[in-house]
Amino acid sequence: MLATAAAAIALIFLQQAPAEDIDWDAEFGVEERERDPATGEFPVDPYEKSNANAGAEPFANGRLAAAFGGREGIRRIAERTVELSEADPRIAEIFVAHDTVRLKRTLSEQFCYLLGAGCDYTGRDMRATHDGLGIRTADLNALVENLQQAMREAGVPFAAQNRLLSKLAPMSGDVVER
Amino acid sequence: MRTPCVATGLMLAILSAQPAHADDLEWFEGGKLVLTNGVTTIEGTSGGGIATWATIAGLEMDNGVGVSGHATIIELPDYGWQSHGVAVGIANRVELSYARQNFDTRDVGTALGLGEGYVLNQDIFAAKLRLLGDVVYGDPLLPQVSLGVEYKRSLDGDVAAAVGAARAEGLDYTLSATKLFLSRSVLVNATARLTEANQNGLLGFGSAAGAGHSLQFEGSLGYQLSRRAVIGAEVRTKPDNLGLGEDDWFDLFAAYAVTDNITVTAAYVDLGSIATFEDQRGAFLSAQVAF
Numbered sequence: 034m035l036a037t038a039a040a041a042i043a044l045i046f047l048q049q050a051p052a053e054d055i056d057w058d059a060e061f062g063v064e065e066r067e068r069d070p071a072t073g074e075f076p077v078d079p080y081e082k083s084n085a086n087a088g089a090e091p092f093a094n095g096r097l098a099a100a101f102g103g104r105e106g107i108r109r110i111a112e113r114t115v116e117l118s119e120a121d122p123r124i125a126e127i128f129v130a131h132d133t134v135r136l137k138r139t140l141s142e143q144f145c146y147l148l149g150a151g152c153d154y155t156g157r158d159m160r161a162t163h164d165g166l167g168i169r170t171a172d173l174n175a176l177v178e179n180l181q182q183a184m185r186e187a188g189v190p191f192a193a194q195n196r197l198l199s200k201l202a203p204m205s206g207d208v209v210e211r
Numbered sequence: 212m213r214t215p216c217v218a219t220g221l222m223l224a225i226l227s228a229q230p231a232h233a234d235d236l237e238w239f240e241g242g243k244l245v246l247t248n249g250v251t252t253i254e255g256t257s258g259g260g261i262a263t264w265a266t267i268a269g270l271e272m273d274n275g276v277g278v279s280g281h282a283t284i285i286e287l288p289d290y291g292w293q294s295h296g297v298a299v300g301i302a303n304r305v306e307l308s309y310a311r312q313n314f315d316t317r318d319v320g321t322a323l324g325l326g327e328g329y330v331l332n333q334d335i336f337a338a339k340l341r342l343l344g345d346v347v348y349g350d351p352l353l354p355q356v357s358l359g360v361e362y363k364r365s366l367d368g369d370v371a372a373a374v375g376a377a378r379a380e381g382l383d384y385t386l387s388a389t390k391l392f393l394s395r396s397v398l399v400n401a402t403a404r405l406t407e408a409n410q411n412g413l414l415g416f417g418s419a420a421g422a423g424h425s426l427q428f429e430g431s432l433g434y435q436l437s438r439r440a441v442i443g444a445e446v447r448t449k450p451d452n453l454g455l456g457e458d459d460w461f462d463l464f465a466a467y468a469v470t471d472n473i474t475v476t477a478a479y480v481d482l483g484s485i486a487t488f489e490d491q492r493g494a495f496l497s498a499q500v501a502f
Contacts, residue, residue, distance in 0.1 A: 170303075199393035205348035
């Protein structure tokens with residue numbers, strides 16, 4: 034036992050230190066991503082933009098949007114939902130490697146479009162955006178609770194909150210992977 | 212020297228096995244949206260007050276195990292009801308429950324020749340399996356559907372036999388469909404129950420004259436006032452195997468999730484005629500703790 038440990042320690046010291054001028058990113062093929070200076074978002078692979086990617090038909094008139102404080106109110110609710118989720122120990126891990134600058138914008142667009150507030154949704158579809166995230170229904174519940182808190186803080190009436198959720202809940206099949 | 216080596220090896224094995232364990236069941240960690248575990252029925256299953264729903268007890272989702280406990284009292288003009296029990300939910304898929312019902316006949320006990328304050332007792336062991344659908348998610352027109360079986364055992368077989376029941380124990384089968392229509396904040400439940408229970412089984416099962424299982428209906432309508440509050444109404448049809456004028460049941464209920472774990476339910480219930488004593492309308496109070 035002791036001899037093995039001594040041998041291991043000796044091996045560690047016998048190793049040669051690597052040269053100082055090695056570009057490790059190049060060695061391992063790491064590509065550095067840079068945020069767009071104008072939007073603050075990381076670039077994404079090209080895809081076809083369409084409101085159909087929002088995953089549901091919007092409410093026909095803008096009455097509901099007023100209950101959310103219009104476009105500006107909707108944007109704040111979407112951003113707050115993402116912030117609450119990033120700080121939520123149940124689901125924070127899912128957002129660690131995520132471009133939340135872009136997520137806040139696309140989520141806001143999606144809500145705005147679905148609520149009939151006159152935005153276009155420019156993000157990818159729900160299956161593509163959640164692919165590989167390993168999301169469970171319990172994670173979805175945590176996100177719903179954070180969205181509910183954001184809407185509650187914004188003074189959105191409960192029935193109106195449920196109207197938005199009624200557009201989102203049917204998308205669970207494209208989001209939940211396990 | 213050998214023991215530490217084995218211990219180290221074991222620790223390494225446990226550590227390296229950790230990733231596989233990460234997907235294992237979580238115990239009592241919660242995860243359901245508030246109120247989507249339902250409250251507890253008089254039979255100990257998850258549902259409304261008198262109607263069994265397709266919901267699964269406990270706060271677990273498909274990655275966990277949940278549990279709930281409840282106590283219920285009903286104050287009626289001539290009778291007093293008390294029931295309590297526990298339920299376990301596994302992966303939001305299977306529900307196993309037990310409830311004990313205690314039905315105090317008070318002064319009626321004397322009139323029926325049972326004796327003052329005679330208490331009818333019953334045990335109910337139940338299992339429920341979620342077959343398909345989700346009460347909240349998925350296709351907005353596809354409800355959560357569950358199949359249930361309840362084994363009921365009256366502890367007063369003599370009384371059951373005296374009033375003309377064929378047996379002191381019996382099986383109920385339920386098929387429930389439950390959906391929360393978010394666009395209207397309305398929860399709808401419909402349950403078909405195959406039963407031969409007389410007054411839920413407290414007066415035994417079937418009749419000596421040959422009455423057996425019949426198909427009965429349970430319906431619930433709820434309106435979500437907030438994340439934590441729901442009000443609604445229920446109806447439950449019942450057979451009249453003994454010819455004692457057994458009535459259908461109705462209730463108006465309000466349920467409130469005081470915390471994510473504690474739900475209290477208050478209801479006005481109309482249980483109709485019980486053992487020939489008419490107009491048994493009164494107050495239903497229930498508390499549920501769930502994890």
